[in-house]
Structures are given as structure tokens and as C-alpha cells.
Amino acid sequence: MRLDVISIFPDYLAPLDLSLIGKARRDGLVDLRVHDLRDFAHDRHRTVDDTPYGGGAGMVMSAQPWSEALTDVLGTADAPGERPVLIVPGPGGQPFDQAMARELSGRGWLAFACGRYEGIDERVYEWAAERMEVRVVSLGDYVLNGGEVAAMAMIEAVVRLLPGVVGNAESLVEESHEGGLLEYPLYTKPAEWDGRPVPEVLLSGDHARIERWRHQQRLERTAARRPDLLPRSGALGVDGLA
Ligand code: 6GU
Numbered sequence: 001m002r003l004d005v006i007s008i009f010p011d012y013l014a015p016l017d018l019s020l021i022g023k024a025r026r027d028g029l030v031d032l033r034v035h036d037l038r039d040f041a042h043d044r045h046r047t048v049d050d051t052p053y054g055g056g057a058g059m060v061m062s063a064q065p066w067s068e069a070l071t072d073v074l075g076t077a078d079a080p081g082e083r084p085v086l087i088v089p090g091p092g093g094q095p096f097d098q099a100m101a102r103e104l105s106g107r108g109w110l111a112f113a114c115g116r117y118e119g120i121d122e123r124v125y126e127w128a129a130e131r132m133e134v135r136v137v138s139l140g141d142y143v144l145n146g147g148e149v150a151a152m153a154m155i156e157a158v159v160r161l162l163p164g165v166v167g168n169a170e171s172l173v174e175e176s177h178e179g180g181l182l183e184y185p186l187y188t189k190p191a192e193w194d195g196r197p198v199p200e201v202l203l204s205g206d207h208a209r210i211e212r213w214r215h216q217q218r219l220e221r222t223a224a225r226r227p228d229l230l231p232r233s234g235a236l237g238v239d240g241l242a
Pocket of ligand 1: 088089090091137138139140141142143144145146147150151
């Protein structure tokens with residue numbers, strides 16, 4: 001998978017060299033290229049923003065550096081006519097979720113346009129949409145200072161779904177959100193710690209009973225923390241498995 005990230009803080013993306021994503025890069029599964037938006041500003045101060053028309057607080061990112069940076073990225077397509085999906089992280093976007101991560105993991109090329117300040121000149125979205133698929137995507141209902149941390153979260157969620165990135169494919173199936181329920185609680189040795197025993201069922205060796213207990217725990221945990229997920233999960237209630 002090819003990934004391009006455009007930002008005025010390219011160093012912010014340095015953690016993508018670490019851990020699972022770093023290994024995927026070294027293994028050649030991911031071709032990640034980070035671009036400095038200021039390389040596409042041409043004045044002495046490498047300015048990428050200006051005051052908003054109509055007034056208001058803060059600054060707006062100018063169209064010109066963005067169109068040049070995106071043109072530069074498009075010019076490095078591996079095959080003629082190939083285009084990335086352009087993801088613009090922002091709190092005003094469509095909510096990111098596991099289904100979107102899975103869909104994006106099937107696309108060969110993603111580009112992330114990380115905005116700062118109040119946002120990017122609206123004409124950049126129009127310009128880009130004439131050249132590639134554009135999606136404004138939000139991590140949730142809160143505000144970050146810029147798109148970089150959000151882009152990293154989305155990249156991690158997408159890349160770990162690529163074949164060969166997560167060693168144990170089974171660990172992708174069981175986890176929270178795949179299947180619409182939160183994960184069950186986990187325990188490891190010792191069997192008693194701080195006076196707290198591991199639930200007896202997990203030591204029983206009765207795999208059918210363990211499966212029922214884990215499913216029950218997933219339902220209870222989802223009802224307590226994320227009741228909004230229950231209708232979609234197909235769960236009928238606490239005895240839905242019976
Ligand atoms: Cl994707 N970007 C920014 N800047 N803020 C956010 C967000 C994204 N998701 C939630 N808040």
C-alpha cells in the first residue's frame with residue numbers, strides 16, 4: 001500500500017517508523033512518504049496561511065501550496081492515471097470507524113492532507129475532487145490542533161489490516177468492533193493476584209462454557225459502555241446467546 005502524508009510538521013509523523021507500522025515499511029508492505037507543505041510555498045518565510053475573508057478568528061491555509069503539493073504527489077503515481085483516495089482529517093468530517101478502516105485497507109493508495117489553524121481554503125476541496133476521490137474524516141466529536149495525530153491513528157488502523165502486518169490473523173477477528181461488540185476481559189498468570197482470583201470458568205478447561213462466558217461478558221460490557229452498538233450487533237439481550 002502506498003501512503004502519502006502532507007503536513008507542515010513532517011516530524012510529527014516520525015512514530016510511523018516504530019513498531020508494527022515501521023516493520024511493515026521495512027518489509028516493503030507499506031510505502032510511506034511524508035511531505036512538508038512548506039516546500040510548496042515560495043516566499044522567503046515559506047508562508048502557507050492567511051487571514052480569513054469575511055473576518056473571524058485565526059488563520060486559513062492557502063490554496064496554492066496545497067494544489068502544488070497534491071500535484072507533486074499525483075505526479076509520482078506508480079502507474080499512469082492511478083489516483084489516491086485523499087483523506088482530509090477534520091472534526092467536521094464523516095466518522096472514522098472499523099468499517100471505513102477495512103474499506104480503506106483495500107485501496108492501493110491513500111493520501112492524507114493534514115490541516116492546521118482554522119482549516120484549509122474550501123476551493124482546495126473542489127480542486128482536489130476534480131482529480132481524485134476526497135473524503136473529510138473525523139475521529140470523533142472533539143477538536144485536535146491539526147490532522148497529524150488523526151492521520152497517524154487512521155494509518156495505524158488501516159495498515160494493521162493489510163495481509164502480513166499483524167502476525168496472528170485470528171487476533172484481528174476476535175477484537176472489539178469486529179463483530180459489533182466490545183472485547184471480553186482478559187487475564188494471565190498468576191491465578192490469584194492482590195487477593196483477586198481469575199474467574200473460575202477460565203480455569204475450568206470447559207471450552208464451550210468459556211465461549212458462553214466470554215460472549216456474555218462482551219454483551220454486558222457493550223451494554224455498559226457502548227449501548228449504541230447493541231442494535232447493530234444483532235444481540236437480543238443478555239440471554240441472546242442461549
Ligand atoms: Cl480527524 N482532525 C482534527 N483536526 N480534529 C479532530 C479530528 C480530526 N477528529 C476529531 N477531532
